[in-house]
Amino acid sequence: MKHFRVIGRKGVGAVKRKAALLICVLLVFIAGCWSRRELNDLAIAVGFGIDRSGEQYEVSVQVVDPGEVATKRPGSQRSPVTMYHAKGKTVFEAIRRMTTVTPRKVYFSQLRMFIIGDELAREGIREGLDFLSRDHELRTDFYIAVAKDLTAKEILSFYTPLEKIPASKMHNSLDVSDKSWGPTAAMKLDELIKDLVSDGKEAVLTGITILGDPEEGTKRKNVQMIDSPAFLKYSGIGVFQEDKLVGWLNERESKGYSNITDTLKSTIINAPCPEGGRVGIEVIHSKSKMKGKVRNGKPEAEVEIRTEANIGEVECKLDLTKEKTINRLEQEFEKIIQQNAEQAIKKAKSLEADIFGFGEAIHRSNPRYWNTIKNDWRRQFVDLPVHIKVDVKIRHMGTVSSPFFNQLKE
Amino acid sequence: MEINFDEAALAPDQALEATTHPLQTSLQANLQHIQETVGNSTDIIIREVPIGKTGEQKIAVIYTDGLADSKVVIDFIMETLMLDVKQLDMSETAISAPNIVQILKDYVITVGEIKEVADFESLFNSILSGDTFILLDGYATGLAVGTQGWKDRGVSEPSSESVVRGPREAFSETLRTNTALLRRKIKSPNLWLETKQIGQVTKTNVAVMYIKGIVDDKVVKEVHARLDRIDTDGILESGYIEEFIQDETYTPFPTIYNSERPDVIAAELLEGKVAILVDGTPFVLVVPALFVSFLHSAEDYYFRADISSLVRILRYIGIFIALLGPSLYVAITTFHQEMLPTQLLISLAAQREGVPFPAFIEAVMMEVTFEILREAGLRMPRMIGPAVSIVGTLVIGQAAVEAGIISAAMVIVVSTTAICSFVFPSYSMSNSIRMLRFPLMILAASFGLFGIIIGLIAIVLHLSSLRSFGVPYMSPFAPLIPTDQKDAIFRLPQWALLSRPRLIGKKNLIRKQIPENQKPKSRE
Numbered sequence: 010m011k012h013f014r015v016i017g018r019k020g021v022g023a024v025k026r027k028a029a030l031l032i033c034v035l036l037v038f039i040a041g042c043w044s045r046r047e048l049n050d051l052a053i054a055v056g057f058g059i060d061r062s063g064e065q066y067e068v069s070v071q072v073v074d075p076g077e078v079a080t081k082r083p084g085s086q087r088s089p090v091t092m093y094h095a096k097g098k099t100v101f102e103a104i105r106r107m108t109t110v111t112p113r114k115v116y117f118s119q120l121r122m123f124i125i126g127d128e129l130a131r132e133g134i135r136e137g138l139d140f141l142s143r144d145h146e147l148r149t150d151f152y153i154a155v156a157k158d159l160t161a162k163e164i165l166s167f168y169t170p171l172e173k174i175p176a177s178k179m180h181n182s183l184d185v186s187d188k189s190w191g192p193t194a195a196m197k198l199d200e201l202i203k204d205l206v207s208d209g210k211e212a213v214l215t216g217i218t219i220l221g222d223p224e225e226g227t228k229r230k231n232v233q234m235i236d237s238p239a240f241l242k243y244s245g246i247g248v249f250q251e252d253k254l255v256g257w258l259n260e261r262e263s264k265g266y267s268n269i270t271d272t273l274k275s276t277i278i279n280a281p282c283p284e285g286g287r288v289g290i291e292v293i294h295s296k297s298k299m300k301g302k303v304r305n306g307k308p309e310a311e312v313e314i315r316t317e318a319n320i321g322e323v324e325c326k327l328d329l330t331k332e333k334t335i336n337r338l339e340q341e342f343e344k345i346i347q348q349n350a351e352q353a354i355k356k357a358k359s360l361e362a363d364i365f366g367f368g369e370a371i372h373r374s375n376p377r378y379w380n381t382i383k384n385d386w387r388r389q390f391v392d393l394p395v396h397i398k399v400d401v402k403i404r405h406m407g408t409v410s411s412p413f414f415n416q417l418k419e
Numbered sequence: 420m421e422i423n424f425d426e427a428a429l430a431p432d433q434a435l436e437a438t439t440h441p442l443q444t445s446l447q448a449n450l451q452h453i454q455e456t457v458g459n460s461t462d463i464i465i466r467e468v469p470i471g472k473t474g475e476q477k478i479a480v481i482y483t484d485g486l487a488d489s490k491v492v493i494d495f496i497m498e499t500l501m502l503d504v505k506q507l508d509m510s511e512t513a514i515s516a517p518n519i520v521q522i523l524k525d526y527v528i529t530v531g532e533i534k535e536v537a538d539f540e541s542l543f544n545s546i547l548s549g550d551t552f553i554l555l556d557g558y559a560t561g562l563a564v565g566t567q568g569w570k571d572r573g574v575s576e577p578s579s580e581s582v583v584r585g586p587r588e589a590f591s592e593t594l595r596t597n598t599a600l601l602r603r604k605i606k607s608p609n610l611w612l613e614t615k616q617i618g619q620v621t622k623t624n625v626a627v628m629y630i631k632g633i634v635d636d637k638v639v640k641e642v643h644a645r646l647d648r649i650d651t652d653g654i655l656e657s658g659y660i661e662e663f664i665q666d667e668t669y670t671p672f673p674t675i676y677n678s679e680r681p682d683v684i685a686a687e688l689l690e691g692k693v694a695i696l697v698d699g700t701p702f703v704l705v706v707p708a709l710f711v712s713f714l715h716s717a718e719d720y721y722f723r724a725d726i727s728s729l730v731r732i733l734r735y736i737g738i739f740i741a742l743l744g745p746s747l748y749v750a751i752t753t754f755h756q757e758m759l760p761t762q763l764l765i766s767l768a769a770q771r772e773g774v775p776f777p778a779f780i781e782a783v784m785m786e787v788t789f790e791i792l793r794e795a796g797l798r799m800p801r802m803i804g805p806a807v808s809i810v811g812t813l814v815i816g817q818a819a820v821e822a823g824i825i826s827a828a829m830v831i832v833v834s835t836t837a838i839c840s841f842v843f844p845s846y847s848m849s850n851s852i853r854m855l856r857f858p859l860m861i862l863a864a865s866f867g868l869f870g871i872i873i874g875l876i877a878i879v880l881h882l883s884s885l886r887s888f889g890v891p892y893m894s895p896f897a898p899l900i901p902t903d904q905k906d907a908i909f910r911l912p913q914w915a916l917l918s919r920p921r922l923i924g925k926k927n928l929i930r931k932q933i934p935e936n937q938k939p940k941s942r943e
Contacts, residue, residue: 037865045753045864047777048768055761079769118757119764148757177761 052113055090056176057151058161059137060126062096066137068103069094069162070115071176078173088229089173092166100140117144120151121180123198124161124217130247130254135205141198149198152183155247155254157216164217167241168231179241183215186243191276191292192263193243205252208383209368212249213266216257218242248362250387256360258353265353268346269312269365269397271297277321280341286325290318290342290403301370303378310367310395314346319405323412330410335403343399350397363390440539446477446556452539453481463546466497470504476519477556486549488568495529496551496564503527520558528553532565544622571596577679579846582718589679594624594698597681601628601694604685609633615646617660621653624698625660633691633919633927638888642693642706657697657704664706666886671854673847674887676708683717691924693888707890707923710882711907714738716844719910728909735908737842742852744836745782746863746871748829753778754867770826779864781825785833786856788815793837890922914938 056071070093077089093111097103107115123141125134141147156164165175172178187195193215204212219226221239231237246258246266258266267273273295279287294317301310320329320338328334357364368386372379382389443449450465457463466480478500482492504527524533536542536552537560546552549567574596577589590597598612609631616622625646629639645664654660661675662668676692678684679701684694687705695704714734719727751758752767759767774781792811799807816834819825836856843849855878862870885892895903900921905911915938918928 037861037870045777045867046756048752048756048764048771049774051756051768053761053764053768073765073768075765075769076772079766116756119759119761121761146757174765 046114046116050113051116052111053119054115054117055119055121055174056092056124056165056179057117057120057122058124058126058156058165059100059129060160060162061129061132065096065098066100066103066129067094067096067160067162068100068107069165070104070107071165071174072111072115073174088168090175092162094162100137104140117146118148120147120176121174122176123151123153124164125153125155125214126160126162127156127158127254128160130155130214130249133252134249135252138198138202138205142202147198151197152180153196153198153201153214154179154183154217154243155214157218157244157247157257159218159223163219163223164241167219167226167239168229169241170232170237175241179217182241183243187272187274189275191267191273192246192258192260194246194263194267194272205249207366207369208386209363209370209372209379210366211362211364212252213258213364214247214249214254215243216245216247218244246364248357248360248364250360250362255362256356258356261349262353262356265346265349265351266357266364268295268314269297269299269350269353271295271299273297278318278342278345280338280345282325282327284325287322288320288325288327288338288341289322290338291321292316292318293404299366299370301367301372301374303371303375308367308371308378308382308389308393310370310393312350312395312397314350314397314399316342316346316399316401318342318401318403320403320407326412326415328411328415329406339401339403342401342403346399346401347397350399351395354395358391358393361387361391363387367393367395442537442539442542442554442559442561444557444559446479446554449554449561450479453542456539456543468497468501470500479554480551481546481554482551482566483546483549486547486569487551487566488549491530491566491568492551496553496566499527499529500553518558520555520560520562523553523555524562528562528564530564530566534563535560536563537561547622567595574600580678580680580683580717580844582716582721584721585717586680586682588681590681590684590696590701590703592699592701594626594696597696597701597703598626598628600681601685601688604681605630605688610688613643617646617649617651618654619650619652621655623654625654626696626698628688628694628696630688630691633689633924634693635691635923635926638693638707641888642695646695654697654699656700657695657702660695660697661704666888670881670885671851672710672882672885672892673713673845673851674708674885674892676705676712676845677702677847678705678845679703680717686717686720687712689930690919691926707888708892709887709890709894709920709923710892711895713845713848714843715906720913724910724912731908731910734842734844737839738852741836741839741842741849742856743859743871744832744839745786745856746859746874747868748832749778749782749860750863750867750871753864767826767828770828773823774826775824777864778829779860781829782833782860783857785815785819785825785829786836786860789833789837790853894922895920 052072053075054070054072056069058069058071060067060069072091072093074087074089074091077087093107093115095103095107095110097106104115125137129137142149167175169175169178172181183193183195186193194213196212196214201212201214204210218241219239220242221237223239225231226239226241231239245260246263247254248256248258264273264276267276273292275295276292277289278292279289281287295314296316297312297314299310299312301308303309323329327338354365363386367390368379440452443452446467450467453463453465462484464480464482464484468478468480470476470478480492480496480500520535524535536545541563542552542561545563549569551564551566553562553564555561571593572591574588574591576587588600590600602610607630611629611631613627615625615627617625627639627642627646642664646660649660649663651659651663657677661673661677665674667674676687678687684703684705688694692705692707695706697704714731716734719731722730752771756764771778776784792807792815795807796804815825816830820827820830840849840853843852859871859874862874864870866873883891883893883897891898894900895907902918903920905916910916914931917931918924919930921928
C-alpha cells in the first residue's frame with residue numbers, strides 16, 4: 010500500500026511537469042508569428058517627402074520594386090521605383106490614406122532620404138517632423154534635405170542615371186560630397202532635432218535642386234542618354250530660423266560654414282598665383298575650435314581653424330622646391346579660408362540666424378551670463394564680434410615638385 | 420494467454436540454468452549432453468579418438484568450426500594426440516601417474532593457453548569463444564585449449580574520423596585486437612584491463628581500460644557498478660552500453676564520448692578517463708565526457724598549436740552556423756528587416772518575389788529535403804550514390820529556385836548550414852545540433868530573434884545542468900577552470916600543457932614533471 014502511494018505521488022509530479030512543458034510548447038504556436046512580415050509583403054520605402062498643399066500635407070513616398078532593381082535580365086520597361094502620394098491633415102493620416110493606393114504595407118525602416126518641400130520649409134517644419142521621430146519603425150540614419158525652390162514630390166519623381174534607386178543616389182552622393190567637397194550639410198534626424206531645440210544654435214539643411222530640365226528628369230529618357238538632360242544636384246545650405254527656412258548660403262559661404270562648425274573633412278581651395286594662373290590645394294585634414302567668452306559684459310567668439318593640405322594642381326610657374334614659396338602659398342590660403350568664414354558669418358548675421366552655434370559656445374563658457382542674454386540672442390548675434398584665426402600647413406606636393414612646364418623654354 | 424506468456428518467459432531461463440551442471444565421468448554422457456544442448460548444430464565439431472598405444476583411453480575433441488583456428492587444432496592438438504601420444508603406454512603410465520588430464524596438460528598439448536574445466540557452463544563458454552575442449556572418458560574434468568582464431572576485418576583506416584596527419588589505424592570488431600592497439604600505444608604496466616561478460620544470451624565481452632594512478636578510482640567503481648546493473652539479453656554494439664549507463668536519457672547531447680581511433684582513446688586514457696571496449700564494434704566509449712571534447716579533433720594535437728587554435732575557432736563558427744543558420748535567416752527576414760543593409764534587403768526581397776511560402780515553411784522544406792537526402796546517401800547502396808547526389812543537387816539546388824518555389828538565398832543558407840554540420844569531429848554531436856536546429860527554427864518563426872535567444876538560453880542552461888559520471892559536462896567553462904582553458908577553445912603548445920583536466924585527472928594532475936625544461940630554448 011505504501012509502495013503504491015509513493016508511485017502515485019511521483020506520477021502526479023511527472024504529469025504536472027509534462028503538462029507545463031506541453032503548455033510551453035503550445036504557447037509557441039499560440040503566439041502565431043505575431044507581427045511577422047514576409048519580405049514580399051513589404052513596400053520598402055527609400056525616399057519620403059512632405060509638401061504643403063493648401064491646408065493639408067502632401068506626402069510622397071518612393072518605394073522600391075525589388076524585382077526591377079535586382080533583376081539580371083535587361084530590357085524591362087518598368088521603373089525601378091514607384092512613387093505614391095496622398096494628402097491628409099496630418100502626416101500620419103496621409104500615410105495611412107496611402108494604403109488605398111499601395112498594394113503592400115509601406116515599410117519605413119530602410120528610409121534613405123527625407124525631402125522637405127521649399128514651401129513647407131519656409132512655413133515651418135516642426136509639426137511634420139514629429140511623426141518621423143515618434144514612429145518606432147524608422148531608423149534615424151537617413152539624410153534630410155530641402156528641395157530648393159521645388160516640391161519634394163518633384164525631387165522624388167526623378168530618374169537618376171547610374172544608381173537605379175534615386176533615394177540611394179541622393180544618400181550616396183550627399184555622403185560623398187560631404188566627405189570630399191564640403192559645402193553640403195549631411196544632416197540626420199537626431200542632429201536636426203538637436204539643433205532645432207537648441208537656444209544657441211539654429212538648424213541648417215542642405216538643399217537639393219534639379220539641374221537641367223525638370224520635365225525631362227521624370228521620363229525614362231533621362232537614364233537612356235549618355236549625357237542626361239537633367240540631374241539632381243545638391244546646392245548650398247538652407248538657413249533656418251527656429252524651424253523656418255529663411256535663406257540660402259552660396260557655395261563659398263557653405264564652405265566657410267563647414268569650416269567653422271568643424272564638419273569639413275576634405276575639400277578643394279583655389280588661390281591666384283602672383284603671375285596669373287591658379288594653385289589648388291586639397292584639404293586632407295581640417296580641425297576647428299570655437300570658443301565663446303564675455304569681455305566687458307559683451308559676448309565674443311573666437312574660431313581657430315587648422316588645416317592641413319596637399320598641393321593638388323599648379324597652373325602657374327612656381328618653384329615649389331623653395332620653402333619661401335610654400336610659406337607664401339600657406340598665407341594666401343589662410344586668407345581665402347578666413348574670407349570664406351567671414352562671408353558665411355556675414356550672411357548668417359544678415360539672416361539673423363546663429364547657425365554656427367556661437368551661442369552654445371558662450372553658454373558653455375559662461376552659463377550664468379548666457380541666461381541673461383538667452384532670450385535676446387538673435388539680436389546679440391548680429392553684433393557679435395568673431396575673431397577668426399587660420400593656420401594652413403601644406404604637407405605634400407604630390408608626385409612631382411615643380412610643375413613640368415617650368416622647364417619649357419619660352 | 421497470460422499463463423502461456425509466463426511459461427514462454429520461464430523456458431529460456433530453465434535452459435540456461437541446465438548448463439550449469441558439473442561434468443560427468445562418462446564421456447558418452449557428456450557428449451550426449453553437449454549435443455542435446457547445442458541441438459546438433461553442425462558447426463560444433465566433436466571428434467572422438469582413442470589414444471595411447473592400445474587405444475584404451477577414449478577422448479573427445481570439441482571445437483567450433485570457424486571460431487577455432489583449424490591449423491592450430493590440427494597441428495598442436497590432433498596431431499599430438501593421434502600420432503605423438505601413440506608412443507605412450509597408457510596402462511603403464513597410468514600406474515605411476517593416475518591422472519591423464521594432468522599429463523596431457525603438462526606434457527602433451529603444446530599450446531600456450533590451457534585450463535582445466537569441470538562444469539558445462541565454462542565448457543560451452545570456451546567452445547563458443549573459439550577454444551578447443553578435450554574431454555576424457557572417466558574424468559569429470561576437461562581441458563579448454565586456447566585456439567581462438569577467426570576471420571576478422573583486420574586493422575583498417577578510420578572511416579568516421581579521418582585526419583590528414585596522424586595514425587591511419589582504427590579499431591576493428593575484435594576485442595583482443597582493440598586492446599592490443601591500445602597496449603601498443605601505452606606500454607605501461609599501469610594500463611589496467613578488466614573484462615566482463617554482459618548479455619545473458621550474447622555473453623559479449625566488455626573490457627574496461629584505464630591507467631591506474633591517473634584515473635579517479637571512484638569513476639572506475641561507478642563504471643563497474645553501472646555495467647553490472649545492465650540486465651539484457653544481448654549487447655551488439657557499444658551504443659547499447661552507452662544507453663544503459665549514460666547519466667541522462669532526456670537530453671539531445673551525448674554524455675559519453677566515442678571514437679574509433681586508438682590514438683584518441685589513448686589520449687583520453689592519459690587524461691585519466693576510462694575506456695569501455697565492447698567486443699564486436701570498433702567504437703570505444705570513453706567516460707567522463709566533456710562537451711568540449713566533442714569539438715576537438717585528434718588532428719588538433721598533431722598540427723602546431725597556432726594553426727590548431729585557428730582551426731578550432733573556425734569549427735566553433737561552423738557550429739554556430741549549423742545550429743542557427745536557418746533560424747537567423749527566418750528571424751531577420753520576417754521580423755527584423757531593419758537590421759539588414761538596404762541593398763541586401765532589396766536583393767533578398769527581389770528573390771522572394773513570387774515565392775508562395777512564408778520563409779519559415781521554405782526553410783523547413785529545404786532542411787527536411789536535405790536531411791532526407793543525407794539519410795538516403797547513408798543508406799543506399801554505394802553504386803547509386805552519384806545518381807542520388809545529382810538528383811539532389813538539381814532538385815534542391817536549381818530546379819526549386821528556377822520554379823520559384825524556393826528563394827535562392829534560402830538555398831545558400833541551407834547549403835551553408837549543411838556544410839557547417841559536417842565540421843564536427845564527432846558524429847554524435849553533429850546529430851545533436853541537427854536535431855536542435857528545428858526547435859530553434861520554430862522559435863525564430865514565432866518570436867524572431869527573441870525566440871532564438873530564449874532557445875539558446877534554454878540550451879545553455881540545460882548543458883550546464885548535465886553531468887557525465889560526476890563531472891560537469893560544460894567544464895572547464897561552467898564551472899570555470901582557468902588552468903584548463905589551455906586546451907579548450909584554444910590549444911597552447913605541447914610544452915605548456917602541463918596538467919591534466921582538473922576535474923578528471925585530479926588524482927595525478929601533473930603531466931610534465933619539470934615545467935621549466937619543457938619550453939624549447941630560444942636562441943641565446
